Amino acid sequence: MSANLEPCLDIRGLSAVLPNGQRVLRSVSLSVQPGEVRALVGESGAGKTMIGKAVLGVLPKSVRIVEGEMLIEGEDLGRLDAKARRNLIGARTALIPQDPLTALNPSRRIGGQMTDRLVRILGWSGERAGQRIRQLLDEVQIRDPERVLKSYPHELSGGMRQRVLIAAAFAAEPRLIVADEPTTALDVTVQKQILRLIAQLQRDHGTAILFVTHDLGVVAKISQKVSVLYAGKVVEEAETAQLFAAPQHAYTRALIAATPRYTDPYASLKPVDESVLAGLTAEIVTADKDWRPGHG
Amino acid sequence: MAEPLFSVRGLKVALPDMTRKPLIGRAPLAEILKGLDFDLPKGSVTGIVGESGSGKSTLGRALVRLLEPSAGSIGFEGRDISRLSEGELRPLRRDLQMIFQDPMSSLNPRHTIFNIIAAPLRQNGLGDRLKERVAEALQRVGLPQNFASRYRHELSGGQRQRVGIARALALSPKFVLADEIVSGLDVSTQAQILTLLEKLAAEMGLTVAFISHDLSVIRRLCQQVIVMREGRIVEASATDALFDNPQETYTRDLLAAIPLPEIDPDWLRPKAPA
Amino acid sequence: MDEARISRRALSPRLWLAGGWLLLALLAAIFAPLIAPQDPLAQDLMLERLPPFWLDGAEPGYWLGTDSLGRDLLSRLIFGGRIAFIVAFAAAISACFIGSALGLIAGYFGGWADRIISRIVDVWMAFPPVLFAILLVAVLGTGLSSVILAIAIIDWTRFCRVIRAEAMSQARMDYVESARIAGYGRIGIMLREVLPNVLPSVVALLSLEMGIAVIVEAILSFVNLSISTDDPTWGSIIAEGRLSIHQAWWVLVFPLITLILTVLSFSQFGEALKARFDPVLR
Numbered sequence: 001m002s003a004n005l006e007p008c009l010d011i012r013g014l015s016a017v018l019p020n021g022q023r024v025l026r027s028v029s030l031s032v033q034p035g036e037v038r039a040l041v042g043e044s045g046a047g048k049t050m051i052g053k054a055v056l057g058v059l060p061k062s063v064r065i066v067e068g069e070m071l072i073e074g075e076d077l078g079r080l081d082a083k084a085r086r087n088l089i090g091a092r093t094a095l096i097p098q099d100p101l102t103a104l105n106p107s108r109r110i111g112g113q114m115t116d117r118l119v120r121i122l123g124w125s126g127e128r129a130g131q132r133i134r135q136l137l138d139e140v141q142i143r144d145p146e147r148v149l150k151s152y153p154h155e156l157s158g159g160m161r162q163r164v165l166i167a168a169a170f171a172a173e174p175r176l177i178v179a180d181e182p183t184t185a186l187d188v189t190v191q192k193q194i195l196r197l198i199a200q201l202q203r204d205h206g207t208a209i210l211f212v213t214h215d216l217g218v219v220a221k222i223s224q225k226v227s228v229l230y231a232g233k234v235v236e237e238a239e240t241a242q243l244f245a246a247p248q249h250a251y252t253r254a255l256i257a258a259t260p261r262y263t264d265p266y267a268s269l270k271p272v273d274e275s276v277l278a279g280l281t282a283e284i285v286t287a288d289k290d291w292r293p294g295h296g
Numbered sequence: 297m298a299e300p301l302f303s304v305r306g307l308k309v310a311l312p313d314m315t316r317k318p319l320i321g322r323a324p325l326a327e328i329l330k331g332l333d334f335d336l337p338k339g340s341v342t343g344i345v346g347e348s349g350s351g352k353s354t355l356g357r358a359l360v361r362l363l364e365p366s367a368g369s370i371g372f373e374g375r376d377i378s379r380l381s382e383g384e385l386r387p388l389r390r391d392l393q394m395i396f397q398d399p400m401s402s403l404n405p406r407h408t409i410f411n412i413i414a415a416p417l418r419q420n421g422l423g424d425r426l427k428e429r430v431a432e433a434l435q436r437v438g439l440p441q442n443f444a445s446r447y448r449h450e451l452s453g454g455q456r457q458r459v460g461i462a463r464a465l466a467l468s469p470k471f472v473l474a475d476e477i478v479s480g481l482d483v484s485t486q487a488q489i490l491t492l493l494e495k496l497a498a499e500m501g502l503t504v505a506f507i508s509h510d511l512s513v514i515r516r517l518c519q520q521v522i523v524m525r526e527g528r529i530v531e532a533s534a535t536d537a538l539f540d541n542p543q544e545t546y547t548r549d550l551l552a553a554i555p556l557p558e559i560d561p562d563w564l565r566p567k568a569p570a
Numbered sequence: 571m572d573e574a575r576i577s578r579r580a581l582s583p584r585l586w587l588a589g590g591w592l593l594l595a596l597l598a599a600i601f602a603p604l605i606a607p608q609d610p611l612a613q614d615l616m617l618e619r620l621p622p623f624w625l626d627g628a629e630p631g632y633w634l635g636t637d638s639l640g641r642d643l644l645s646r647l648i649f650g651g652r653i654a655f656i657v658a659f660a661a662a663i664s665a666c667f668i669g670s671a672l673g674l675i676a677g678y679f680g681g682w683a684d685r686i687i688s689r690i691v692d693v694w695m696a697f698p699p700v701l702f703a704i705l706l707v708a709v710l711g712t713g714l715s716s717v718i719l720a721i722a723i724i725d726w727t728r729f730c731r732v733i734r735a736e737a738m739s740q741a742r743m744d745y746v747e748s749a750r751i752a753g754y755g756r757i758g759i760m761l762r763e764v765l766p767n768v769l770p771s772v773v774a775l776l777s778l779e780m781g782i783a784v785i786v787e788a789i790l791s792f793v794n795l796s797i798s799t800d801d802p803t804w805g806s807i808i809a810e811g812r813l814s815i816h817q818a819w820w821v822l823v824f825p826l827i828t829l830i831l832t833v834l835s836f837s838q839f840g841e842a843l844k845a846r847f848d849p850v851l852r
Contacts, residue, residue, distance in 0.1 A: 043482035043483065043484060044453075044482055187347035187348055187509065188347070188509065188550065188553040188554055189347065189549060189550065189553045190347075191553065191555070192552075192553040192555070195555070195564060196564050196566065199564045200566075214482065214483070215555065216483075216557040217554065217555030217556055217557045218555050219557070220555065220556070220557050220558055220559055220560070221555045221560065221563050221564055222564070240559065241559050244557065244558060244559055245559075254484065255483060255484065256557055258483045258484050258486070258487040259483050259557045260486075260487075260510065260512035260513045260515075260516060261512055261556050261557065261558075262511050262512040262514075262515040262516075262539055262551070262554065262556075263556060265512075265515045265516035266516070268512070268516070269486075269487045269490060269491065269512075269513070269516050270487060271484070271487040271488040271491055272484035272487065272488075277484075360751060362747055362750060362751070382750075382755070382756075383755075386753050386755075389750075389751060389752065389753035390753070392751070393751060394747075394748070394751045396744045396747070396748065397744075398744060401743050401744040401745065402743075402744035402745050402747075402748050403745060404743075404745040404763055404766070404767070405767070406766040406767055407766075415749065415752045415754070415762075416751070416752035416753065419752050419753040419754055419758075420752075420753050463748070463752075464751075
């Protein structure tokens with residue numbers, strides 16, 4: 001690895017456990033280079049959302065990180081005190097959430113909610129924040145920004161709300177955005193517009209994105225790199241083109257074969273072979289038996 | 297084409313619009329289905345596709361008469377069932393079954409799986425040999441017999457949906473409505489449930505209305521497709537014809553919006569102005 | 571599932587402590603003539619205002635001391651428990667039956683049934699409950715059955731409101747539609763699909779209401795509107811204790827403690843029962 005290209009996000013051997021000792025993340029390592037989109041794909045319970053939350057420092061209280069490091073642009077989050085960590089995360093990262101409705105406060109106008117972050121965390125003046133927000137609303141192709149800024153969340157459509165949140169995420173020029181299933185709640189035609197917007201803004205601003213999704217179709221379209229997760233473990237990591245051309249792990253192959261494709265109905269929608277999952281589970285059970293935090 | 301099981305003409309459904317409900321008095325009616333005409337041939341699987349607000353779920357609920365249409369007719373085996381009362385419908389329930397979207401909410405947490413599958417049998421005069429029939433239903437969907445004594449929270453998502461299928465098919469109905477039955481499931485489970493339904497529909501000669509937002513799934517499972525938008529039918533035709541040669545712009549847009557698991561660098565590029 | 575098991579076990583002490591106290595108090599009330607050390611009505615001016623057993627001047631056999639007429643406080647509390655429990659069970663069960671049935675009908679059927687029942691509840695709730703109770707007893711005349719009737723008439727709304735809301739959310743569940751598909755009628759669905767799911771709340775409310783009934787009865791006794799003044803009730807003991815608070819604090823403090831413990835136990839017992847009988851819903 002060349003020294004001058006420091007990863008935007010670097011996760012090394014991250015493990016996390018629940019209070020009962022059960023592991024939810026199993027020595028996860030992954031990195032996101034500046035300006036690249038890395039997809040994090042897996043089924044429910046794979047831990048993909050958990051990783052996103054760990055990066056943003058918003059893990060539930062019951063989940064405890066027991067080993068590993070997380071570096072944002074070379075700064076080790078573990079070495080910072082709580083306040084410094086919050087400041088670093090606040091200044092360099094942002095989130096595009098899954099459900100645009102619950103991410104917005106229903107009783108406040110959009111405008112105030114969008115400028116809040118810029119004013120409070122970055123200490124911008126209200127005027128500067130307002131200008132910035134209008135600029136971003138234009139970038140996400142909102143035609144009448146003044147009306148949107150004055151609206152309450154319920155007065156906007158789902159696609160509109162997601163545009164607002166994308167604009168808010170990019171407004172502070174973060175180095176890294178965690179996008180947590182940002183199109184799962186949307187109709188396909190709206191999903192396509194939103195993915196297009198995210199890709200466009202990502203390119204224009206040179207932002208790195210950790211894109212959490214369960215949909216291999218979305219992975220294929222939006223990302224350059226991908227990590228496939230199963231039960232809190234990275235089972236395969238590759239360039240996206242490489243992953244679809246020649247998937248290495250049996251689980252990845254099974255997932256691709258199970259994903260429906262209207263272009264090829266009988267080669268897709270193949271139920272995942274039980275032996276593949278059994279093999280994975282056995283692998284994990286063996287690994288967990290020998291695992292002690294710090295020596296794993 | 298085979299003789300239709302359902303023959304729907306001029307179907308309209310209006311429901312109270314709660315968003316426009318005044319402080320005092322009733323909510324005004326909003327027309328959800330704005331006049332639909334179509335047939336469901338016997339023994340076929342028909343996909344009903346549309347985005348949110350298209351009225352596809354409302355259509356399904358009208359077919360099994362969970363809703364009463366405001367106009368038009370629903371011919372079922374040559375008899376108009378659109379105006380039948382709850383009591384008159386009861387003998388028909390046996391033949392009009394439904395699999396729900398959310399297997400969690402469709403299984404009562406306080407009943408055992410046995411009681412859930414036995415309910416339609418008991419209610420439709422098949423209460424004798426109940427144990428045998430429930431066992432048969434479980435076996436049909438590939439669940440072990442000891443699941444009969446379990447509760448829904450002891451099952452995985454895929455297993456719950458199998459119970460939903462077992463319950464719907466326990467009566468060997470003529471028609472099954474499947475409303476987004478895999479949209480809450482992981483892809484690996486989704487494939488299992490769909491291939492199970494595909495197999496059972498063929499074996500039992502079922503007529504199925506398969507409601508989904510996912511055209512990829514519909515292509516695999518269905519012989520014909522109805523595309524809906526804002527309460528109207530946009531396009532309806534045999535599956536292969538629809539996918540190979542879509543007639544309407546909206547259908548083409550829907551197809552183009554599906555992110556296939558294939559690399560396609562042009563997919564995200566904005567469309568060049570025509 | 572693991573989490574649920576943990577929380578169930580964690581709830582147990584609450585269930586056992588509350589249940590234990592209630593059982594103890596109930597048994598004492600049932601077997602009062604066998605257990606009570608003295609006749610609760612026997613006055614003896616030689617023994618007036620005896621302190622509880624650990625203070626100087628206590629008499630053996632009068633564990634919690636005596637009141638200003640020399641009556642044994644412990645015995646009076648035990649006999650007072652009889653009335654407290656009779657009122658608690660009879661009033662709470664009546665209120666529960668009326669309120670839950672109406673709430674279930676309003677919540678599940680909706681429409682005009684809901685509109686009528688909800689309006690009645692709204693009007694009912696506008697009355698200050700204690701004044702309403704005093705008024706009712708004044709009209710119905712004092713006596714045990716009047717007290718029970720008054721509490722039931724006032725407090726059924728508590729059940730009605732909660733059960734209505736729960737039945738409404740149940741009515742939206744897919745398993746209710748599924749039962750229609752299976753061929754069940756409306757009443758069948760209400761009994762088979764909705765009722766079992768609101769039952770835990772009914773049980774919790776019932777227990778809570780028993781505690782409330784005990785308080786209301788005590789309040790009515792306190793203002794001398796309950797049953798005849800000869801029979802000891804917790805409320806009447808408290809009322810008497812208030813008069814001699816400077817000479818004999820125990821006559822006020824012990825019945826208060828008994829009352830608080832009982833009411834608290836009823837509400838905790840109900841909550842714990844509900845948690846215990848709730849299947850893991852998620």
